[in-house]
Amino acid sequence: MSPDLTITDVRLTPILVADPPLLNTQGVHQPYTPRLIVEIRTADGITGVGETYGDTKYLELARPFAARLTGRRVSDLNALFTIADEVSVDDSRTSSQVDVGGLRGVQTADKLRLSVVSAFEVACLDALGKALGLPVHALLGGKVRDAVEYSAYLFYRWADHPEGVRAEKDDWGAALDPASVVEQARRFKERHGFTSFKLKGGVFPPDEEIAAVRALAEAFPGHPLRLDPNGAWSVDTSLRVAQEIGGLLEYLEDPALGTPAMAEVAARTDVPLATNMCVTTFAEIKEAFARDAVQVVLSDHHYWGGLRNTRELAAVCRTFGVGVSMHSNTHLGISLAAMTHVASTVPDLHHACDSHYPWQSEDVLTERLVFRDGKVAVSDAPGLGVELDRDRLDFLHRRWQDDDGALRERDDAAAMRVAEPGWVTPSVPRW
Ligand SMILES: O=C([O-])C(=O)C[C@H](O)[C@@H](O)C(=O)[O-]
Ligand SMILES: [Mg+2]
Structure with a gap:
């Protein structure tokens, strides 16, 4: 008998997950960051899971979106985009606001909608795979590799969140100069086997970040290195950095802001x-492609509206001879599993993907995903191959419920003001 793929129930669970004090050009990560966990249940009692941003602006779209899904089938993936178009986005969410959490330029209604769709698409694919006894990569056409390589995502960071702030502790210590960045990289390599390193820049004046890259190159000869100041530099500064350390870099990531720069x-x-x-x-x-502004696009299935759109992006990049890899910001194991499935299906993926996952001490899965030799094995189990830990989910949801609202919207500048009351988001270019 063929499975009944009808969606009978959709459950949305906003949570707050621990995040270390990682620095970027906007400020510092909050001690807890919002995520949204989506569960989609079919008439046969199969549940698929997805994950995306959990700030209110996403929740207020996810709720009416979820309400429109009941009665449809988890195989109706193309319809997700037409359903998303029916969900209206409040003007106040988009008018000239810059997306803080994702650092992806000016916020638009479409960007918000696609980030929401991504979690539902992944949950539908997970449920569909379970119903058919197929892994998600098979639903995408099949894997072309058995493991996906990730890079160590190095951050300047404080040892702890500011005193008096409720937070989970970790044992990484501070990294605020070249020697401690190298030490952090060493630990990433020891713990997870990473051999590519990305340093999140735009935090200190460029010469300090140049020195950190030089120190990394000396400590890890031949290892691919990247530096990403999130558009904090002027064109001239970008060119100076490129001239000084370009030879050490696999690529320079968003040195200046926007396609013209x-x-x-x-x-x-x-x-x-x-x-x-x-x-x-x-x-x-x-x-961007017409102006030859970028040579590698860092896809992110949350941005692009899911795993199938990520493959479409890869096809466009292939057509134009532009490389493709993967961006990440704070995410849990559901998204790492989703990233790994889609990355396993893209033939011309020639760079290690980014992932924040090693920074996340908390998860909603019964078993954490592991990096071996810097890689995550591609699961052949039905669906994503992950299992939700309901107790953990409830615990992290209670933390979200108990929050007075201060942490429900990611705001790195506000988090920085706790330590530096005069902090304002730096204007661009910062250097
Ligand atoms: O590659 C990037 O630009 C990012 O990962 C953006 C993220 O938001 C990251 O900078 C962060 O979380 O601080
Ligand atoms: Mg980046």
Whole structure:
């Protein structure tokens, strides 16, 4: 008998998960960050899971979206986009606001909708795979590799969140200079076997970050390195950095903000430029590719509206001879599993993908995913191959319920003001 794929129930659970004091150009990560866990149940009692951003602006779209799903089938993946178009986005959510959590340029209704769709698409694929006895990668056409390589995502960071702030502790210690960045990289390599390193920059004046990259190159000769200041530099500064350390870098990520500035930098350096800021939607591709502004697009299934759109992006990149890899910000194991499935199906993935996962001490899964030799094995179990730990989910949801609202919206600048009351989000270019 064929399975009944009808959606009978959708459950949305906003949670707050521990996040260390990682620094970026906007400020510092909050001690807890919001995520949304989506569960989709079919008439046969199969449940699929997905995960996305959990700030209110996403929740207020996810709720009406979820209400429209009951009665449809988990195989109706294309319909998710038409359903999303029916969900209205309040103007106050988009008017000239910059997306803080994702650092992906100006917020638009479409970007918000696609981030919500992504979690539902992944949950549908998980349920569909379970119903058919197939792994998600098989639903995407099949894996072309058995393991997906990730890079160590190095951050300047404090040892702890500011005194008096409720937070979970970790044992990483501070990393605020080249020697401690190298030490952090060493521990990433020891713990997870990573051999590519990405340093989140835009935190200190460029010369300090140049020194950190030089120290990494000396400590890990031949290992691919990247530096990502999230658009904090002017064109001239970007070119100076490219000239000084370009030879040490696999690519320079978003040195300057926006396609015109990236195109100017790209025209005057041979160092490949990667982005997760100026090409984050299909609409942004044409100008960036026509101007040869980027050589690698860092996809992110949360941005692009799911795993199938990520593959479509990869096809466009392939057509134009642009490389593709994967961006990440704070996420849990459901999303790592989803990233791994889709990455396993993209033939021309030539760079290790980014993942914040090693920074996340908490998860909603019964078993954490593990990196071996810097890689995550591609699961062949039906669906995503992960299992939700309901007690953990309830615990993290209670933390969200108990919050007075202060942490329910990710705001790195506000988190920084706790330590530095005068802090304002730096204007761009910062250097
Ligand atoms: O590659 C990137 O630009 C990011 O990962 C953006 C993230 O938001 C990251 O900077 C962070 O979480 O601080
Ligand atoms: Mg980036």
